[in-house]
Amino acid sequence: MMKTILKNLILNNPDQKLNKKTNLIIEDGIITKIGAITSDDQKNAKVFEFNDAICAPGFFDMHVHLREPGREDEETVKTGANAAAAGGFTGIACMPNTDPTIDSAEVIRYIKEKANGHLVDVYPVAAATMSRKGETLAPMIELSEAGAIAFSDDGVAIKSAKILRTALEYSKMLNKTIIDHCEDETLAGGAMNESFNSTFLGLPGIPSVAEDLIVMRDIMMADYTKGKVHIAHISTKGAVELVRKGKENGINVTAEVAPHHFSLTDDSLKTYNTNYKMNPPLRTAEDVAAIIKGLVDGTIDCIASDHAPHAPEEKELEFEYAPNGILGLETQIGIAFTELYHKKHLTIEQLIEKFSINPRKILNIKVPKIEVGELANLTIFDPNEVWTVEVNKFKSISKNSPFDKKLLSGRAKAAINNKQIFIGDKFLSI
């Protein structure tokens, strides 16, 4: 019997209306006591002191790119899951744009097998259409049975209104969400946001309306089919307004935002640094303000990293030729608390909702309870810890982060799940 004592935590779970300073005892991964620690309790127990850090239900990142199968030189299921644990996440959903694509039960099983036994739960998102080509529907029933948590053609939008309609209707009977990367393909293909900055830098732009159009299409189609649509990595003011309107009209639409879209603007591109190249691109200060407003009023349900590892030789290219995407798992708690909590936009409870509760609700995953008898699935974080990002210490194989050397406030202290704790840079059994 393994016994672990976590001392001096502030338990905080808005889903349980829980907010109190206490201690936790975990035995064989299960919470067995919440309260004062007796000398009896301490016998044969491993004790961790947390000095009033906050303990929330484990954080969940619903938008992660693992590169396995296909590009294991950039990230594997295991290194991605390690990065998640180091960043304070106990669950992730991984996107299907692997090679081969996650459009068969076999690939789902392969990924789940690779993740087996890890602290971090890995939930594959399957492609909505075969090879994400937008032509034929992926076998959604079979994929669901194998463990697909949602469907998405991420990397591109679901190609046509017609196949989107079919996907929404078909997935509805499985009670699964369609996650869409909203970008009109005829307006896509630029290297950055279309703005004064793209004019100034001479780079081809992607107009914000390319996103707005598809968000509008998706919301209208969710309304018509009564299916569930989730807007991935929302980045424009127009899209936020459309989602807000959609929710007001009772349409089943949810949205996520990536940390770079509420912390950076396209002003960052002035040095042509490819670590600022992502899709959707960094937008303007006006878009950032609209996104923060959307986070505050609940239009944007959750924060997800769009963690996109790339090998150095791929990113070290001429700006227009470099691939899109940046790492996110190991910096997003820091960025979110720095930009949203310390700047007084969101409370701790709201951040816990966006990082833990809402993504699970969108995906129909049970939200962990902090209660005696429950499996300990917890994220412990200090919202005030000031630290410097060092990409060379990342668990990710790749290093493509624009936040290297940035000073952030707020950091995960430990992640706990599946009878393991990640603390002090290592995994231990509990």
Add this chain to the structure above:
Amino acid sequence: MPLSSRHLLGLHNVPKEDINLILDTAKTFKEILERPIKKVPTLQGKTILNLFYENSTRTRISFELAQRRLSADVINFSVSTSSVSKGETFKDTIKNIEAMKIDMVVVRHAAAGTPYYLTQLCDANIINAGDGTHEHPTQALLDLYSIKEKIGSIEGIKVCIVGDVAHSRVALSNIFGLKTMGAEVSVCAPSTMIPKEIENLGVKVYYNIDDAIRDNDVLNVLRIQLERKAREYFPSIREYQQYYGITRQRLDRIGKDILILHPGPINRGVELSNEVADGPNQIILPQVTNGVAVRMAVLYLLGTKN
């Protein structure tokens, strides 16, 4: 007084003193070019690489001639972009070049920002010979030189850049350089060829060519891309020619002198009618001569700076 930077990546933020120094130096070199012996030993022992990732024979020849007139050792390296995507990366190529101890690199590339990237990869002086639709500073400098030579001063004159501003590398450099030198700058094109928020650079926008001709002292007419997807931005060459082509009748209607520049090569009968292309207002061939003198000045000033 030397130049304030050791590279020429663009004309944005290049101070007036630097531009004046380049134009004055170019004047000296132009005089040398009129002599029977056109060669000076100024850059003897310097090795210059012309790194062209995009085919641009005119620009390359102009640079090469300037380099040879200054007695530099010249290496030409042309790569077609299609072979690049398969073979070694830009960074690999540059690391190889670095090992060869090159003093200056003149770079032409289809991707914007590449000259800036190059400054981070090697120690040579970098001269941008055109990057994507971003900048082409020596073209703008030779335009400035040519205007000054013809009109006497740039301060206070009105210059309109006509044509596909959104997909041009010449427009931005001209805007930056002309504004620094005190000109009033405008652009004229169909709205689909005007890039987003260009007014924020302090330029006026015209959609009507006759208004632009009426209001300006100089027209810098850009080449219309007849090929590729450029054609998505306007209905037909015929319509462009009809509503934006500079013709004798259009110029006569205004009844005043106007100076016409064109970076070449011209689409005769499209952006310029034959009559205008060969007429008294244009200085297209002097621009080419001035191009060599201006490039000599830039190479000399950068090459002797450190």
